[in-house]
Amino acid sequence: MTDFLVRQIARQPRNLGARVALGLALGTAALGLRLALSPWIGSGAPFGTFILAVLVAAVFGGAAAGAACVTTIGVGALLILEPPGAGEIGVRRLYLGLVFFLASSSFVIWIVSLLRAALAREVAAREGERLLQLELHHRVKNTLAVVQSLADQTFRSARDPQVARRDFGARLSALADAHDVLVDAGWRPVTVGTLADRTLAPFRPDAPNRVTLEGDPVTVAPEAAVALTLCLHELATNAAKHGALSVKDAQVRLTWRTDEIGPRRRLSLEWTETGGPAPAPPEGHAGFGSRLLTRALAAQPNAETQLSFPPQGVCWRASFDL
Numbered sequence: 001m002t003d004f005l006v007r008q009i010a011r012q013p014r015n016l017g018a019r020v021a022l023g024l025a026l027g028t029a030a031l032g033l034r035l036a037l038s039p040w041i042g043s044g045a046p047f048g049t050f051i052l053a054v055l056v057a058a059v060f061g062g063a064a065a066g067a068a069c070v071t072t073i074g075v076g077a078l079l080i081l082e083p084p085g086a087g088e089i090g091v092r093r094l095y096l097g098l099v100f101f102l103a104s105s106s107f108v109i110w111i112v113s114l115l116r117a118a119l120a121r122e123v124a125a126r127e128g129e130r131l132l133q134l135e136l137h138h139r140v141k142n143t144l145a146v147v148q149s150l151a152d153q154t155f156r157s158a159r160d161p162q163v164a165r166r167d168f169g170a171r172l173s174a175l176a177d178a179h180d181v182l183v184d185a186g187w188r189p190v191t192v193g194t195l196a197d198r199t200l201a202p203f204r205p206d207a208p209n210r211v212t213l214e215g216d217p218v219t220v221a222p223e224a225a226v227a228l229t230l231c232l233h234e235l236a237t238n239a240a241k242h243g244a245l246s247v248k249d250a251q252v253r254l255t256w257r258t259d260e261i262g263p264r265r266r267l268s269l270e271w272t273e274t275g276g277p278a279p280a281p282p283e284g285h286a287g288f289g290s291r292l293l294t295r296a297l298a299a300q301p302n303a304e305t306q307l308s309f310p311p312q313g314v315c316w317r318a319s320f321d322l
Contacts, residue, residue: 022061023068026053030069031076050077054105058112066109074098146175146226167237174199174233178226189219192228192256192267199229200254203236203245210245211236215256218267220322227296228269234289235271235316244276244313251275258322265322266302273313280309 030053050073058066078098155164181190181198196213204211220228232254236245244250256269273279290307293316297303300320308315 016064019061019064020068023057023065023070024072026057026065027069027072027076029053030073034077050101051104051108055108055112058109059116062116063109063113066105066112070102070105070109074102143175143179146230147172170237171230171233174229175226178229181229182222182225187222189221190225191217191219192269193217195220195225195229196232196254199232200236203240210251212251212253213255214253215269216258218256218258218322220267224297224300224320227299231293231296231316231318232271234292235314238289238314239273239276242277243279244273247276249275250313264302266319267322268319269317271314271316273315276313278311279314 027050030050034050053073054066054069057069078094151168155161155168177198178195181195182188192215193213200211200213236252239245239252244252251274253272253274254269256267259266259268293307294305297305297318297320303318303320305318306316
């Protein structure tokens, strides 16, 4: 019963005209009931008996309905409920009762408005909690799916369990860093620059100028941010082991830009390595790193990726619609 009342109170008419009409209807009904009782209680206007109508109007229609109900009752009482032949004292009593009625009704409407506001906040908090639980459930499932995929792909073709465990731990750390960035941003879109700087920070402490980041201040959605973090971490890890970051004086450059293609905005990224050892393309089946770099962004709209191994260093290009 309580939940039913809460839902009904929360569903007050949104249209101002409907709320005013509710107040007028309740005021008219209260006056009609008062007239029907006149043979038993006389024709005076005991305004205190109308407070219930004002309370109901304010609860289910808000302040506008309450004010309309008060106006209807006040005007109607003065016009049709004044006792016949009332003397000066009777008139004073009538107007004094009206003053007390207006004051009492105003207080009732004010209190009900405060209670309605508190109820609205409570309902909004419950709905927000419900949506948060659903969103958390969705994110946890997605994160567990990513972790499971990382574990399967890392250990499936591992030759050295110790190396596989170390690689898996590093990828989990990169995933955790991506979530840290998203949490700091309230799980809203984050800039590519912030994401890249956070992901590549462990690879830049000794020679930060060897890794160059250039691009527009563009934001990407959380799902794309996670996939992009994993790709950048994989590129940086391979560069530190076998590529440009494994020798002195070599360079890594990450650039990105956005292009307007009709109604769409498209993000393009490019990772290039120069000055390092000549890369060796993977023999036979592509390893997990190569598969990750070519497939991690596949869920993004119109995604395209290309991984190549020119003599000057690894080159990775990716683009997708924002």
